Amino acid sequence: MPQYDFDLFTIGAGSGGVASSRRAGSYGAKVAICEEDRVGGTCVLRGCVPKKLLVYGAHFRHDFEDSAGYGWSVPEPTLDWKKLQAAKDKELDRLNGVYKRLLRDSGVQLIEGRGHVVDPHTVEVAGKRYTAAHILISTGSRPFLPEMPGIEHVITSDGALSLKELPRRIIIVGGGYIGVEFAGIFNALGVKVVVLIRGDTVLRGFDDDVRSFLTQEMRKKGIDIRSEVFVRDLEKRADGTLSVLTTMGDTLEADAVMFATGRVPHTRGIGLEELGVKLDKRGAVMVDAGSRSSVESIYAVGDVTDRLNLTPVAIAEGRALAETLFNDNPMQLDHSGVPSAVFSQPPVSTVGITELAARESHGKLDVYVSSFRPMKYTLSGREERAMMKTIVERDTQRVLGFHMVGVDAPEIVQGLAVALKCGVTKQQLDATVGIHPTAAEEFVTMRDKRPDPQESAEREPGHEAVNN
Numbered sequence: 495m496p497q498y499d500f501d502l503f504t505i506g507a508g509s510g511g512v513a514s515s516r517r518a519g520s521y522g523a524k525v526a527i528c529e530e531d532r533v534g535g536t537c538v539l540r541g542c543v544p545k546k547l548l549v550y551g552a553h554f555r556h557d558f559e560d561s562a563g564y565g566w567s568v569p570e571p572t573l574d575w576k577k578l579q580a581a582k583d584k585e586l587d588r589l590n591g592v593y594k595r596l597l598r599d600s601g602v603q604l605i606e607g608r609g610h611v612v613d614p615h616t617v618e619v620a621g622k623r624y625t626a627a628h629i630l631i632s633t634g635s636r637p638f639l640p641e642m643p644g645i646e647h648v649i650t651s652d653g654a655l656s657l658k659e660l661p662r663r664i665i666i667v668g669g670g671y672i673g674v675e676f677a678g679i680f681n682a683l684g685v686k687v688v689v690l691i692r693g694d695t696v697l698r699g700f701d702d703d704v705r706s707f708l709t710q711e712m713r714k715k716g717i718d719i720r721s722e723v724f725v726r727d728l729e730k731r732a733d734g735t736l737s738v739l740t741t742m743g744d745t746l747e748a749d750a751v752m753f754a755t756g757r758v759p760h761t762r763g764i765g766l767e768e769l770g771v772k773l774d775k776r777g778a779v780m781v782d783a784g785s786r787s788s789v790e791s792i793y794a795v796g797d798v799t800d801r802l803n804l805t806p807v808a809i810a811e812g813r814a815l816a817e818t819l820f821n822d823n824p825m826q827l828d829h830s831g832v833p834s835a836v837f838s839q840p841p842v843s844t845v846g847i848t849e850l851a852a853r854e855s856h857g858k859l860d861v862y863v864s865s866f867r868p869m870k871y872t873l874s875g876r877e878e879r880a881m882m883k884t885i886v887e888r889d890t891q892r893v894l895g896f897h898m899v900g901v902d903a904p905e906i907v908q909g910l911a912v913a914l915k916c917g918v919t920k921q922q923l924d925a926t927v928g929i930h931p932t933a934a935e936e937f938v939t940m941r942d943k944r945p946d947p948q949e950s951a952e953r954e955p956g957h958e959a960v961n962n
């Protein structure tokens with residue numbers, strides 16, 4: 495066996511890379527990790543964590559408003575944006591320190607600089623070469639910006655998280671995870687928000703009921719969602735105002751324009767193509783179920799593989815790899831039944847498959863949908879509603895999907911994800927006693943099936959089946 499400097503060399507100290515390196519270190523492997531930015535990666539520094547802190551910060555506006563219905567009188571609240579930003583940045587600094595300490599405590603050597611793969615067992619960082627038995631690519635993803643005139647004037651989520659001043663008006667292009675989360679943040683902070691989407695509803699890929707319900711709730715909050723709009727170009731005026739020209743010929747103005755038009759794997763310029771590591775058409779490292787690339791000694795986990803781009807998935811992939819390589823415990827992550835949340839206002843959370851996917855893959859279904867005004871808002875008068883949906887395979891009564899839009903949805907769906915993973919049936923849900931009074935109890939008390947669109951259409955010939 496050749497002698498290498500390290501057993502594992504990881505490029506990219508984000509969630510996946512750090513988790514894998516630490517787990518490997520805990521089994522006595524000699525591990526190095528390189529990072530060109532600060533340790534922590536997208537989730538900790540430019541994604542989940544700062545975003546959620548801003549969601550909390552922004553949500554106070556609704557809480558102040560709601561308190562009046564409970565007898566409180568609160569003087570007109572004002573926001574010190576700089577103070578919120580400073581508090582958030584301080585927390586990110588703390589987490590950055592925690593991550594560095596965790597690496598050190600696991601015996602992982604941190605090397606600062608951009609890693610470049612030179613051969614299947616060598617990585618170069620800042621002019622120095624390191625050899626390793628295994629190389630792990632965990633370089634994450636970057637915001638994608640479509641090419642168009644004036645695109646240099648827009649910000650992405652990176653810029654939105656570090657704005658020096660809060661804009662008065664913002665246009666957000668894209669209605670995916672990031673678009674709807676930031677629309678909710680800016681709207682609650684008092685910014686006039688316009689969201690431009692190419693389809694009819696936000697959150698493509700989610701269940702249709704979730705999509706239409708959230709779109710409606712966001713509009714009720716005053717977010718101006720304009721559907722079927724395509725941006726043609728942008729201009730910056732002398733006074734700093736940005737104007738957005740759409741393909742329909744409309745001109746919209748704002749103080750800031752944010753593009754939330756997806757993310758792309760970060761694989762360019764680190765030597766992968768030269769080495770023959772196979773990338774897909776989006777540039778993602780193609781890996782097998784064990785996260786191994788087309789080059790035997792090179793592995794990849796997390797967003798750079800474009801499988802399920804979620805932090806806990808990257809962590810689980812990274813740990814499974816370390817178990818396999820350094821603990822004689824071959825592991826592969828099961829990518830099915832992974833729950834996720836969108837921290838829009840109200841939030842969305844879901845586990846399992848959509849109704850459309852379930853009809854295609856499982857045939858006859860029983861679908862239960864419930865929509866109600868959460869109890870908290872009965873006294874405050876807020877019009878916000880919640881929606882819950884359970885999709886059940888008719889023959890087996892096994893639950894295929896839980897979907898929720900509404901306050902606390904992510905906290906509720908996490909528990910349901912365990913049940914789904916264990917193969918929960920509708921009868922088992924029915925046999926479970928609810929916790930009263932909560933919104934969550936609705937998931938164990940739903941009784942009325944939604945009429946089956948196929949059967950309704952068959953009963954009324956001439957009517958087409960609609961997937962409502």
Ligand code: NDP
Nearest residue numbers: 640668669670671672673692698754755756757803835836
């Ligand atoms: P998404 O892929 O979720 O959404 C992209 C949006 O941009 C869609 O509305 C899409 O429209 C639109 N779009 C794409 N290309 C163009 C274009 N050329 N012109 C106009 N609109 C365009 O990406 P996000 O940037 O929102 O998020 C990236 C990823 O980050 C997510 O997929 C997710 O994996 C991760 N993430 C997860 C979070 C969480 O778990 N809470 C939070 C934030 C991010 P259309 O639908 O028509 O294609």
